[in-house]
Amino acid sequence: MSEFDVLIIGGGPAGLTAGIYAGRAKLKVGMIERLMPGGQVAGTEFIENYPGFADGIAGPDLMMAMESQARKFGLEIMSGTIEDVDLNAGPKRIVVSGKTVTAKTVIISTGTDPKLMNVPGEKEFKGRGVSYCATCDGPFFKDKDVVVIGGGSSGVQESLYLTRFVRHIHLIEFMDHLNAERILQERARNHPKFTFYLNHQVLSINGEQKVASVTAKNRATGDSIEIPADGVFIWVGMQPNTDFLKGQVELNQWGFVTAGEDCKTSVPGVFAVGDVREKEIRQITTAVADGTVAAENALKIIESQES
Amino acid sequence: MGNTLELNENNFSQEVLESNVPVLVDFWATWCGPCRMVGPVVEEIAVQYSGKAKVGKVNTEDNANLAGEYGVISIPTLIIFKNGKPVDQIIGAVPKEAIAKKLDAVLS
Known part of the structure; x- marks a missing residue:
């Protein structure tokens, strides 16, 4: 050649x-x-x-x-x-x-x-509820609850796209504030399908055959919560x-x-x-x-x- | 797309489950960017393995039941069927070599 x-x-x-x-x-x-x-x-x-x-x-x-x-x-x-x-x-x-x-x-x-989070369950449930592509996989979660990890511009923008399909979005952010562009933050905050978990660290993604829940720890109080969900969309960088x-x-x-x-x-x-x-x-x-x-x-x- | 079979709920049993050669099935949808990227790769695989294995495509938008039956909730997903059963799968867009390696393992 x-x-x-x-x-x-x-x-x-x-x-x-x-x-x-x-x-x-x-x-x-x-x-x-x-x-x-x-x-x-x-x-x-x-x-x-x-x-x-x-x-x-x-x-x-x-x-x-x-x-x-x-x-x-x-x-x-x-x-x-x-x-x-x-x-x-x-x-x-x-x-x-x-x-x-x-x-x-x-x-x-x-x-x-996309960066991996390296928490238990992430690799195991890839394609079984863990996704890095909202446009690809969003339609499979019609009327389901999903967790979104990451409150940057990607996480919030993709979450807004997911609102067309899913019943509710639980958005987990490690920092105590969202980092997304302001226009995106406003759209999300005014949307009825969102619950925000700021200052939370994801500990594990749980389930049997596929994703059933996500466990996260409140970094201020140390309390852990388990959020039931069928899907987990990850945008951590x-x-x-x-x-x-x-x-x-x-x-x-x-x-x-x-x-x-x-x-x-x-x-x-x-x-x-x-x-x-x-x-x-x-x-x-x-x-x-x-x-x-x-x-x-x-x-x-x-x-x-x-x- | 001349080299791959258009699979649906009517012909899936005959073309895939009853096939006497292994079948690579590409679960995809028009809305999925990575699917559009892996599509031509799957076409090349179809040409390369012609006679040894079949390659088919399931549009998950039109055949939601097939996607549901095989637990596909992330696309693209490629499933290799042999003797009527799924024996291996690849989730996400991957290079041709990665698909060929899995097919070779099933064929050997």
Whole structure:
């Protein structure tokens, strides 16, 4: 296989935008994706804050449009699992599902996955009541009571979506206040289907064949309560998909790739874009900005090598 | 989608439970983003295992009884059936290799 100018790892909004810019600059650009392009956005029901869509747009629709736009400019998408990487070699080498791919520059856009809580019952009941995707599994809990863990923007937004189906939502938050955007907090507080358990720590998810209840401890009083529920939806944060990069590029203490606004990592010719990069604001808009910056900086490297 | 069987409450027994080869069944729904991501992967599996195993899809929206019968309350769920019984399952969208590994174990 001939060498890529730019190889993008991960097909969310950041990676696809890098593909659009690099492809349009007539570079030979490839993408490795573990499933299909789309990233987290493809699992989001509806996007209200992406500019240009006054009435909002469905997450999967937005991502399919980005993918076809990138393909139009020549992006070659390969699906597969990364088995080995050597980003410090020249050219950079990546082994994907048994095949070795080489590239002059690499853009890391592997995003994040939901963080596990690591409480008893979480792994055991995954798919048996424990869920990380409201749009996928919400309809299976029609007229049932569910527990939502996490009072950040994701937890509250997804809970509001769940109100269409479920009978009641018991929202547990570890801190003594919700961290969600104010507009979301207001919607939830004014909704009759919510009960809030602030300053509570989840101890266990209980049941026989499937979820039956959640046990949580009031951090102020030390009292434990058991909340009966058929489903548990967990949004306690995200973890970066960077295990394959250990020893290759500099990661911060939480595993995010260390890189500034120029998206340059500790390794020349390797860029990090989107949610996987160490940054404060993780939005689709900031992801597509990163993709643009990295593609332009990759182009500079390739032009300087050619001249 | 040419390579997978469209399964429903009418043909499930005949196509899955009475099949003489293992059957991979993808429980999905139109509203589910990860299902749309794993769908093409399941299509590729169908081509790759053609003749050795069958691959079918159950739309849980139209076939709530089938989802209920096999305890599916999270999608995508992939269940492998052999000799009329579910023998293994995968919950959530996973890469092709992970599905192939489970199918190979059932086929060997």
